Structure formats: C-alpha cells, structure tokens
Amino acid sequence: MSGTPPLLAARALTKHYGTVEALRGASFEARAGEVVALVGDNGAGKSALVKCLSGVETPDAGEIVFDGAPVRFTSPTDARAMGIETVYQDLAVAPDLDPAANLFLGRELRKPGLLGRLGVLDKAEMRRRATREFARLGVRLPSVDVPIGALSGGQRQSVAVARSVVWASRVVFMDEPTAALGVVQRQRVLDVIRRVRDEGIAVVLISHNMPEVLAVADRVEVLRLGQRVARFQAADTTVEQLVGAMTGALTQEDAA
Amino acid sequence: MTTAKQSVVDTPEEGDDPSRPAAWQRLRSANTLWIGLVLLALCVVFGALRPEAFLTLFTAQTLLIEASVLLVLAVGMTFVIITAGIDLSVGSVLVFAGVVGAKTMEALSPGGDATDAGWGVIAAGLVVSLLGGGAWGLVNGLLIARARIPALIVTLGSFGAALGAAQLITDGVDVRTVPSALANTLGSGTSLGVVPNLVLLAVAVTVLGDLVLRTTRFGRHTYAIGSNAEAARRAGIAVTRHLVLVYLLVGLLAGLAGFMSLAYFRTTTISGHSTDNLNAIAAVVLGGTSLFGGLGSVLGTVIGVFIPAVLTKGFVILHVQAFWQPIAVSVVLVAAVWFDQVRRRARNRS
Structure with a gap:
C-alpha cells in the first residue's frame, strides 16, 4: 500500500489562529482506494488540517500536493471542483428542504432547453436520481418528500454523508460521521465508507472512537500538538498503541 | 470522472420513479391550507349575512384594487422573509419611487404640469420609479449581506431615510400632476370589461413571483x-450575492408599487404609507x-393579503366599527406565528 503515491498530501503545514499555533509542520497523506483515519486528542490540529485540505482555510506555510502537483485552494469550491468533498460534524443540511433538494443543494439540475436557461429546476429528475443514490448507498428514508428536519438524527446524518459521498470523485473527508448515531445507523455509515473506498476514492475519517477506527480504516495517522507523531497499518495496531501515540507516550521518529 | 459521480449524472433505469408529492400535502405543511380556510370562512360569513352588499361585482373590484399595491409589496417581502430577513423600508421606498417618478414626468412636461403627458414621458417615469426603488433595495442588500448589519436595523434606517429623501425632493408637498393617460388606464381602467388593470398587473407580478420561488434555482x-x-x-451557493439580489428584487417591486400607487391615487400620497411595511x-x-426562514409561499401571501382586506370590507358592510379590523387581524397573526412555533418545536424534538 505504501508503494502507491499519495493522492492528497500535506507537507509541513503551519497554521496560526491569533497566538494559537494549530499546525506546526503537520504532514498527512491519503491514497486512492483507502480509508485513512486521522486521530488525535482535542486540540491536536485535526480540524485545522482538514480545513486546510478541503479549502476552508489557507495554511500559513507548507505545501498541499494533489495528484502529484502542488495546489492552492482558496475556497471549498476550489476543492470541490477537484472532487474533494467534506462531511461536516454539525450536519450542514437545510432542514426545511427535502432529502433530494439537500442532495443537489448548490448543484441543482435544470430542465433542458429554454426553461432550464431561465433557471427552472428539473425536480422530477433530481428526485429520481436522489432516490436511486440513497438506495445505492443503503440510506433508508421513510419518505423523500418530507423536510429533512422531520427525519431522525440518524437519517439526517445519512443524508449529509450521502450528499458528500455522491459528489466526491477523489477524496472525501468525514468529520465524526457516526457521532450521535445509533448502533444500526452507525453500521450503515461504516458500510457506506467501505463502499466508497472500494470505488477507488480516498476516505479520510476523523473519529474519536478508536475501535471504530481500527474496524474501518486501512491506515491511521496520529496528530499531536499540530504535528504528525505516528503512522500505523490498522490491521496490526491496537487501541493502546493509538492512545499511546495520541498522548505522547509513544512516538515514531520518522513520522513527522 | 469516476463511478460515484457518473452514476448521478448518467441516465437511470426506469421503475424507480416515486410519485410526486400531492399538492395538498405541501399546502397543509405550510399552514397555507388552514389560513386559506379562514379566508374562505370569512367570505362565506360576510356573504351569508349581507349577500346583496358583499357578493357584488363592485365589492370584488374595489377589494382587489385596494389590495393590488400591497400584494406587489408582499410578494417581494415573501422572498425576503423566506431568507430569514426583513424589510421595514418598503412603504418609504414606495413613496420615494413614486416621488422621483412623478417629479421626472413633471420635469419632462411643458410648464412642469404632467397631466397631459404622453406615453413616452410615462415610460420614463416608470423607469425612474423602478430605478429609485431598486437603488434603495441595492443599498439595503449590500449593507445587510456584505457589511453584515442586521436587516432590521438597515431597513429601519432606510425606512426613515427614503421617506426623508422623498420629502426633501418635494418639500413635503405631494406631487399632484399625474398624467391622465396613466391614471385612466393603469389607475382606473379595466380590461375584458370587468377586470381592473391595476389588478391584472398585480396578478402578473404575483404569478411570476410564485413561479420564480417554486420552480427556479x-x-x-x-x-x-x-x-x-x-x-x-x-x-457552494453564493449567499452574499443572492441576498443582495433578493433585497434588490423587493426594492424593484416597491418601485413598481410606487408607480401603481401614483396611477391609482393620481398623487404621491407621501404620508399614506407609514404602515405598509x-x-x-x-x-x-x-x-x-x-x-x-426556509418556509413559505406566494400563494400563502395572497391569502394573507386578503384576510385583512376582506375583514375591512366585511366590517364596513356590516356596520361594525372599523377599529375592530386591526384587532381581529392581530389575533389571527399572533395565532399564525404561534402555530408555526409549535410546529417547529414538534419537528426539532424528533
């Protein structure tokens, strides 16, 4: 696995928020067709790193390499244009819109011809494709006609995950995608993650749940105090090793 | 590009087309059905009590004409409120637009008397009214969306400023020379024998507003x-740009409403719009x-415009003191907001 070049890589990123140094030369790699977990204690710099890699923020120094070439994202739209999507922890959905409208939010399909040029939506087509995508990803909804706010928390989360996954063609970041989910829903999201990985997309999973990380991830990278401190193959790693790396009890010399 | 993306974009197999949501479902969910029934009940009650006075062509015509200007303002307001915004300035912008339109028409007429002005002058007046309304809308939108000043404060400011500007332009005296050609066609003319032209214009704006809101991106x-x-x-939605456009839209509609008001009243009615907002x-x-924000419809707004209008007409016909009208409207209004709150709380608990 380490033979393939990384699809998306961060090299020695630094990022300050006022006097706080969130990233101090952090590096990170994600390869196509693998689930890589990004773990670390609170304040280790996971969010800052993901924000830099998904275009929400620009790093102060360091380099982001995508598909072998250095890139600069000035907005999330830049990153999205390259097939990089993010599932946010705080469920960025529009609760008053139905699941299909949320899936196509910002990417609405328009009718062919003159009506489309006037901005008229092709609602039937969006509903049809949304229904199919939800089925493909195993998202089960009681109805695709109700506002998302009327769905359960787990169903809402599933729609948020599905929205990013459907549009991600290269990389998808998932920030705590299973937080606040029941056992069955959690399992379903993990299945989605594996399915997306098998389609050749790089999945970056941010999670505090170590057993879950080891269950679904292929590799794990550990951040501590704004730097990468360890890298593991998930198959031969224990929760104790991860926690040791996160707390500073264990460091790998070559990881940074 | 890769499989995940393509499966959304290419043509799907058949058999997975779910039935469309029934129209009544959408209506019920937005309280529109209930408030529509209230309007219907009012009409039935007034119609049953005094059919000879209430159910007449004349009553229908005046009811519709008197609601037309407010309807145009309310269509714009629907867009603003759906974005969770507010626009307190519409009445003042209406006055300002009417004043600059009327002043333009006077300036283009010999002797400053626009009464006999032709259609070229009237068209210029319309354009200036729309520009005047649009300018205030643009200013509101930029201050709200770009400078991030709360809409309540920005439009409270332009509520005062637009009216003040209108009074400065006119020295506080209403412009009284409005082209007869305009007043006799748009103001008091009818089409198809019975439909007032003012109402036709308001209906056109409303239908267009409804289509834009329901069917477009x-x-x-x-x-x-x-x-x-x-x-x-x-x-990836350009939120700032969109909000500016929404406030620009409501400003343009206020400008149009100002021109309609000019045609109907044959004067600028500077002091008559303080509660339009x-x-x-x-x-x-x-x-x-x-x-x-996030919920609403133009159809609902049409019903909302006519409930106070029907109450006013009905009270007049039944010789109920007209002062009861605002009280009755307020009760219905507070009840409507209360229902909305209860609905939201019930939904967010799940």
Missing part, C-alpha cells in the same frame, strides 16, 4: 439560505411564511 437557493445559510454557503409583513406571515 433562484427560488430554491432562497429557501436554502433561509433554512441554513451556513449549509448553503458550504454547498407592517401590513406586508403581516400578510406574509399570515400566509404561513416563517419569520425564521
């Missing part, structure tokens, strides 16, 4: 921003549009 983004502006921003907001909210 502009409308979809309006709902999305009101529902969760952060989600809309992350989804509240009437428009009340109509929108009565119609089931949520002050918290």
Whole structure:
C-alpha cells in the first residue's frame, strides 16, 4: 500500500489562529482506494488540517500536493471542483428542504432547453436520481418528500454523508460521521465508507472512537500538538498503541 | 470522472420513479391550507349575512384594487422573509419611487404640469420609479449581506431615510400632476370589461413571483439560505450575492408599487404609507411564511393579503366599527406565528 503515491498530501503545514499555533509542520497523506483515519486528542490540529485540505482555510506555510502537483485552494469550491468533498460534524443540511433538494443543494439540475436557461429546476429528475443514490448507498428514508428536519438524527446524518459521498470523485473527508448515531445507523455509515473506498476514492475519517477506527480504516495517522507523531497499518495496531501515540507516550521518529 | 459521480449524472433505469408529492400535502405543511380556510370562512360569513352588499361585482373590484399595491409589496417581502430577513423600508421606498417618478414626468412636461403627458414621458417615469426603488433595495442588500448589519436595523434606517429623501425632493408637498393617460388606464381602467388593470398587473407580478420561488434555482437557493445559510454557503451557493439580489428584487417591486400607487391615487400620497411595511409583513406571515426562514409561499401571501382586506370590507358592510379590523387581524397573526412555533418545536424534538 505504501508503494502507491499519495493522492492528497500535506507537507509541513503551519497554521496560526491569533497566538494559537494549530499546525506546526503537520504532514498527512491519503491514497486512492483507502480509508485513512486521522486521530488525535482535542486540540491536536485535526480540524485545522482538514480545513486546510478541503479549502476552508489557507495554511500559513507548507505545501498541499494533489495528484502529484502542488495546489492552492482558496475556497471549498476550489476543492470541490477537484472532487474533494467534506462531511461536516454539525450536519450542514437545510432542514426545511427535502432529502433530494439537500442532495443537489448548490448543484441543482435544470430542465433542458429554454426553461432550464431561465433557471427552472428539473425536480422530477433530481428526485429520481436522489432516490436511486440513497438506495445505492443503503440510506433508508421513510419518505423523500418530507423536510429533512422531520427525519431522525440518524437519517439526517445519512443524508449529509450521502450528499458528500455522491459528489466526491477523489477524496472525501468525514468529520465524526457516526457521532450521535445509533448502533444500526452507525453500521450503515461504516458500510457506506467501505463502499466508497472500494470505488477507488480516498476516505479520510476523523473519529474519536478508536475501535471504530481500527474496524474501518486501512491506515491511521496520529496528530499531536499540530504535528504528525505516528503512522500505523490498522490491521496490526491496537487501541493502546493509538492512545499511546495520541498522548505522547509513544512516538515514531520518522513520522513527522 | 469516476463511478460515484457518473452514476448521478448518467441516465437511470426506469421503475424507480416515486410519485410526486400531492399538492395538498405541501399546502397543509405550510399552514397555507388552514389560513386559506379562514379566508374562505370569512367570505362565506360576510356573504351569508349581507349577500346583496358583499357578493357584488363592485365589492370584488374595489377589494382587489385596494389590495393590488400591497400584494406587489408582499410578494417581494415573501422572498425576503423566506431568507430569514426583513424589510421595514418598503412603504418609504414606495413613496420615494413614486416621488422621483412623478417629479421626472413633471420635469419632462411643458410648464412642469404632467397631466397631459404622453406615453413616452410615462415610460420614463416608470423607469425612474423602478430605478429609485431598486437603488434603495441595492443599498439595503449590500449593507445587510456584505457589511453584515442586521436587516432590521438597515431597513429601519432606510425606512426613515427614503421617506426623508422623498420629502426633501418635494418639500413635503405631494406631487399632484399625474398624467391622465396613466391614471385612466393603469389607475382606473379595466380590461375584458370587468377586470381592473391595476389588478391584472398585480396578478402578473404575483404569478411570476410564485413561479420564480417554486420552480427556479433562484427560488430554491432562497429557501436554502433561509433554512441554513451556513449549509448553503458550504454547498457552494453564493449567499452574499443572492441576498443582495433578493433585497434588490423587493426594492424593484416597491418601485413598481410606487408607480401603481401614483396611477391609482393620481398623487404621491407621501404620508399614506407609514404602515405598509407592517401590513406586508403581516400578510406574509399570515400566509404561513416563517419569520425564521426556509418556509413559505406566494400563494400563502395572497391569502394573507386578503384576510385583512376582506375583514375591512366585511366590517364596513356590516356596520361594525372599523377599529375592530386591526384587532381581529392581530389575533389571527399572533395565532399564525404561534402555530408555526409549535410546529417547529414538534419537528426539532424528533
């Protein structure tokens, strides 16, 4: 696995928020067709790193390499244009819109011809494709006609995950995608993650749940105090090793 | 590009087309059905009590004409409130637009008397009214969306400033020379024998507003921003630009309403629009549009415009003191907002 070049890589990123140094030369790699977990204690710099890699923020120094070439994202739209999507922890959905409208939010399909040029939506087509995508990803909804706010928390989360996954063609970041989910829903999201990985997309999973990380991830990278401190193959790693790396009890010399 | 993306974009197999949501379902969910039944009940009650006075062509015509200007304002207000915004300035912008339109027509007429002005002058007046309204809308939108000043404060400011500007231009004296050609056609003319032209224009604006809101991407983004502006921003919607456009739209409609008012009253009625903003907001909210954004419809707003109008007419016909009308409207308004709150709380608990 380490033979393939990384699809998306961060090299020695630094990022300050006022006097706080969130990233101090952090590096990170994600390869196509693998689930890589990004773990670390609170304040280790996971969010800052993901924000830099998904275009929400620009790093102060360091380099982001995508598909072998250095890139600069000035907005999330830049990153999205390259097939990089993010599932946010705080469920960025529009609760008053139905699941299909949320899936196509910002990417609405328009009718062919003159009506489309006037901005008229092709609602039937969006509903049809949304229904199919939800089925493909195993998202089960009681109805695709109700506002998302009327769905359960787990169903809402599933729609948020599905929205990013459907549009991600290269990389998808998932920030705590299973937080606040029941056992069955959690399992379903993990299945989605594996399915997306098998389609050749790089999945970056941010999670505090170590057993879950080891269950679904292929590799794990550990951040501590704004730097990468360890890298593991998930198959031969224990929760104790991860926690040791996160707390500073264990460091790998070559990881940074 | 790769499989995940393509499976959304290429043509799907058949058999997975779910039935469309029934129209009545959507109506029920937005309180529109209930408020529509209230309007129907009012008409039935007044019609049953005094059929010879209430159910007449003349009553219908005056009811519709008197509601036309407010309806145009309220259609714009519907867009603003769906984005979780507010516009308190519409009445003053209406006055300002009427004043600059009327002053333009006077300036283009010999001797400063526009009474006998032709259609070229009238067209110039219309354009200037629209520009005047649009300018205030643009200023509101930029201050709200770009400078991030709360809409309540920005439009409270332009509420005062637009009226002040109108009074400065006119020295506080209403412009009284309005082209007869305009007043006799748009103001008091009818088409097809019975339909007032003013009403036709208001209906056209309303139908267009409804189509834009329900069927276009502009409308979809309006709902999305009101529902969760952060989600809309992350989804790549240009939220700032869209909000500026929405306030520009309501300004343009206020400008059109100012021109309509000019045609109907044959004067600028500077002091007559101080509560237009509240009437428009009340109509929108009565119609089931949520002050918290993300939910609402133009159809609901139409109903919301006519409930106060029908109450006024009915009370006059029944010789009930007209002062009861605002009280009755207020009760319905507060009840409508209360229903919206209860509905939201019930939904968010799940």
